[in-house]
Amino acid sequence: MGIQPAISQKHVLLAKERRFTSIGANELPFFSLFDEGCLMDEEGFYSITPEPIAKHVAERALQELCNMRFPRQSAAGKIGTGTLEWIDAVNCGKENYLIVDAFCGVGGNAIQFAKVFSNVLAVDISFVKTTLAMINSTIYNVSNIRFLQSDFSDIVHFLKGDMVYLAPPWGGVEYRKQEEMELEEVFQSVGGIRTICQALEIAPLVCLACPRNLRTDNLSAQLPIGGRIEIEPFFFGCKVKMIHLWVWRREKSEKYLAK
Numbered sequence: 001m002g003i004q005p006a007i008s009q010k011h012v013l014l015a016k017e018r019r020f021t022s023i024g025a026n027e028l029p030f031f032s033l034f035d036e037g038c039l040m041d042e043e044g045f046y047s048i049t050p051e052p053i054a055k056h057v058a059e060r061a062l063q064e065l066c067n068m069r070f071p072r073q074s075a076a077g078k079i080g081t082g083t084l085e086w087i088d089a090v091n092c093g094k095e096n097y098l099i100v101d102a103f104c105g106v107g108g109n110a111i112q113f114a115k116v117f118s119n120v121l122a123v124d125i126s127f128v129k130t131t132l133a134m135i136n137s138t139i140y141n142v143s144n145i146r147f148l149q150s151d152f153s154d155i156v157h158f159l160k161g162d163m164v165y166l167a168p169p170w171g172g173v174e175y176r177k178q179e180e181m182e183l184e185e186v187f188q189s190v191g192g193i194r195t196i197c198q199a200l201e202i203a204p205l206v207c208l209a210c211p212r213n214l215r216t217d218n219l220s221a222q223l224p225i226g227g228r229i230e231i232e233p234f235f236f237g238c239k240v241k242m243i244h245l246w247v248w249r250r251e252k253s254e255k256y257l258a259k
Helices: 009-017 049-071 086-091 107-114 128-141 153-160 172-177 194-203 252-257
Strands: 097-103 119-124 147-150 163-166 206-209 226-236 239-249
Touching: 049 107, 049 163, 049 206, 049 239, 097 107, 107 119, 107 128, 107 147, 119 128, 128 147, 147 206, 153 194, 194 206, 194 239
Parallel strands: 097 119, 097 163, 119 147, 163 206
Antiparallel strands: 206 239, 226 239
């Protein structure tokens, strides 16, 4: 009852009128439980990560973190590294990790992280977005997300996590008109490359949500603090819908081997 006053009738009407993301209109659902009462703001309809992609990112995050924490066990080769069977075999429980969703929006990614991990911190500068995300999380019956209305850059120095997920606004739908976007442009609204470097200082693994027209041939030069960088495109049919960059901090192996 305490969070409802932040939601105006327009959010309810928007949710009833529009059901699919602008990333893939009539293709990829943003919430499988949409009809149960999930709410959106205008920006959410073109900025949210579609649920199938958000689910994949959360599951892969657990696999990557387990690979980092248990490198010696993965060398045995008896069970495929990163598989669910391997994760169970090394007792790589989801309660061991903290995931920080730095720009959580209406909660699409945070909800999927909470279904895989026990500890999720969801941050957004917008009170309305944070409130909508809280409402949506209750519909998915996840109670292990801590929501914080704040500017990520104001609190980053007080945080420590295992992975940071960065999905900033890309500048509305105008980004589609550009042939290519530099990584600095993608993150311009939230502090540029500096924000990514700050995330790598508080977590050994960072995942960046980027538009499909991201320029990818100069990423290592733009991220001097990063170690390995992997580009993961997401296709719908034969077209790339969006890109995720997985960035590992250089000293990650030493940190986890010491545990």
